[in-house]
Structure formats: structure tokens, C-alpha cells
Amino acid sequence: MLRLVDLVKQYKTGDKALKSVNLEVPNGQVMALIGPSGAGKSTLIRCVNRLVEPTSGKIFLDDTELTTLSQGQLRRARRKMGMIFQEYALVERLTVMENVLSGRLGYVPFWRSYFRKFPQSDIDEAFRLLARVGLDHMVDKRADELSGGQRQRVGICRALIQNPQLLLVDEPTASLDPKTSRQIMRLIRELCAERKLSAIINIHDVLLAQMFAERIVGLQLGEIVYDGPPDGLTPDVLTQIYGEEDWEATISKVEDEDEEAA
């Protein structure tokens, strides 16, 4: 469904963030992208919706080639890709409802969005989503009044109300405490299952990646060095992705979690 072919990104400074990445994400798959800081995880997902322009290579979403789209076509393609951010990236001075409805901006004309006159179906869907994440009593709160976990839930609603086929998730838990992190990851996982969404989740917490993703891709210096199931992350593999370290503790903990969950 999403296919990257020989994707290269070289920044103006000369840094090669992505060196010919080939990757295919089938329908409904939740994939975690792990790797050290600077491996190119963020660049990769931003190339998909062209917040960062790729240097060369092709990106296909179903049959649409994303890298050659005009501005207008790109806007229509972006509606199909919901994005969730590390620091939530809510517009802080807008209300929760406005933030969620901003996910419909690609679908409504300017005057409707300017006067906040969204179609009733959009408003219904916004209430449904907010109820789903447990925030329907907070619609008129300003985004900067919410806690981190609440903000991220609003961010998830904003992405989902786009009615996307694909979620691009950039370090969703990096600013959250461990418990909230798990809740957010679980929520993303459940919502992807409910709506049959594919997702690429950038995450540097290996444990969370193993717990919540069905496939793990390890990126190192712009190259894919691992692509396989979560339980294939052996100490050798982790050393290959991150460098030398004692990985036994990380891995054994995952098994404990699974037993707890079962």
C-alpha cells in the first residue's frame, strides 16, 4: 500500500539522511521504525507526506506517485495521511474542538473553516472520536490547558478525522511518562485495528516498539539494517542498529511484559 523505492534525502548541508531506502508497508500493518537519533527516522516519515522534499526516489501510496504531485494534488494526497507528532503540535491557542476539526481542513472550503462552520457530519465525527479517547467533556478547553497525555489524544483525533489510510507517527511517546506512553501506544494500536490503518511509528523506545508493533524496521545512518518481527530483535541485531551495549536486560523485560499481559 505504501511503497518507497530508492528513497534518498540529502540535506543542503550535505548530510545524507536517507541512502536509497526501499520499504513496503502492506494494508493494515503497524510498523515501528527504530534507530538511534539522527538515523533518519523523522526524515523518512516527513518525506512520505513531503513536509521534507525527497532528493530522489519514488514513493507510492496505492497507485499515486507522491513525489511528483503538484501543490494542489499534494494537498489532496496529504488528507490520506494522518500525522501524529512528538510534542503533540496542537495549535495551543485554539480549542480542543478546533484542533480536531483542523484535521478536516483539506476537505472544506476556506470560508467554512474561517467561520468554523464545519459540516455537521464532521462535527459528529469529532465528538465520536473525542468520546473514543475519553475527552468529549473538554471540547471547549484550550489546547494549552491539557496535560501531555490529553494533548496527544487530541493529536490522534486530529489525525484520524482526516479519515486517513496511513498514519505517520513521529515519536508519539517521547514527551510522556511511561504509563501514559503505553496507554497512547495501545490506543494507536487499537485505533489502527478498528479502522484497518497502516502506521509507521518512529520510536526510540525499543521495549514499546516490541510490545505494540507487528513489524520492526531498524534504521541506522539512513539505511535499513533490520526488517522483521519484534522477537527477532536479538542482542546482535540491537548492536547492529544502536552500537555495542548490554542488550540482555532490554530483551528479557519484554518477555515479562508479554506474560503479564497474557
Added chain:
Amino acid sequence: MTAAMGTGGRQWKRPPLIKSPLLRWGLVVGGAAYLAVVFGTMDVNWSRVADGFPRGQRFLASFFPPDFVSRAADIWEGILESLWITIISTVFGILISIPVGLGAARNLAPRPVYLLSRAILAISRTFPEIIIALFAVKLFGFGPFAGFIALSIGTIGFYGKLLAEDIEDMDPGQAEAVKATGAGWFQWLNYAVQPQVMPRMIGLGMYRFDINFRESAVVGIVGGGGIGATLLTSFDRYEFDSAAAILLIIIGIVMAVEYSSSYIRKWVQ
């Protein structure tokens, strides 16, 4: 272990701003010398200053008591005209400075638009309002229209520059997130940029209103209409008590704007 470290403690000093001690002390000494020379060449005639004190006192005394009554009709008319100039030049200036300010924000505008907008801002800030007013008076004749033009141009330079800088300082994360939804450019402005800059811009609008009111008095003195013209007339007629009344009214209005602006700014935050 602590004992061992106590004896051979390593020295630490905050690294100086300017590395070379020669340059550092050279700048200090040079600066002091320059100030001394400047003061030395100012050439104040102290006996003239001593003479001046009683004269200044007499001048100030002639302001009291302020006379609000004998020229009340003129003062009232002048104030109304000044307020009119202030309001429309503030509104008009801000309306024009929005597109110019958007164009002058580097993170929004393409390079040529950026350079053009910055040029417009630079030019309109180069000339003080009073120079523009002199020019406008020559162009349109005496009266409030000249004052309105002068203050509008001043407002564009001020407000456009600060708007552009506020946009350049906005949080790119929020802007990126709204762009990622597939929003159009105007929707993006309305949802991502406007909420971030609005409170500050409302505060600056109030501040510019305040400046324009004070400037309208200055601009009036060169023929731009308003309370400045009334003030000039009263000085010309040696009616210092009426002039004092006008000054007090200006102070009162500026203070009223000051208090209400800090209240409004708190409210819009």
C-alpha cells in the same frame, strides 16, 4: 578522595565574551576616552544655563492654571479631529501592513516577495512621521488628510516589521501539523499562524494607537490637522494656559489607552 581534590583544586573562570585581553581592555579604554571627549566638546555655557533657570520657571508658571474653558470649542474640535486621524490611520495602516508583514516573514514568503516587502518596510521606517507629514502637507494641503497619510505610512513600517518578526518566531511544529492535514495556504494562515501571533499583534495595535495619537499632535504642528494645530495656535497666541490644558488632555488620553491596553492584552492572551 575529597581531601585529595581540595589541595589541587582546578581554577575556573567564566570564559570572557571577547577572548583577546588586548582587544577587551582596548575597547573599554577607547570607549571611556570617546565619552570623555564627547562630553568635553559639548560646550555648555553654564552662565547661560544659570540665567535660563528663572526664565524657564516663568515659562512653566505661565502654564498655570491650565485654562480648559476659553478655547473649549477649539480644543474639543482638535481632540475629535486627532482621534479621528488616529483611529483611521491605525486601522488603515494595520490593514496594509498585514500583507506586507506576511511577505516580509522569511518562513512564509518566497525570496523576491521577502526582499520587496522588507524594502517597503525599510523605506517607510526611514522617514520619521514628521517628515512624511511635511511632504503630505505639500501634496494634499493643510488638514487632517495629510496627518492621516503620514501616520498610516508610519504604522505600516512599525506594525509590518513587528508582525513579520513575530511570524518568524512562531512554533514551526504547530505550523507543520496544520500543513500536514492538507490545509490550503489561507486555511493554514488562519489555523496555524494567526492563533500564534494574534495576542501580541492586538497588544501592538493598541500600542500603535497610542503612538499615533501622540504623533498626531506632532504632525498637527506642521499642518497635519488635529490637536497639534490647536496646540500650535495657542502657543502662537501666547495662550500658555490653554496649551497646558491641551497637554493635560493628551496625557489623560495616552494614560487611558495605556491602562486599557494592558487590560486587553491580559484578556486576549
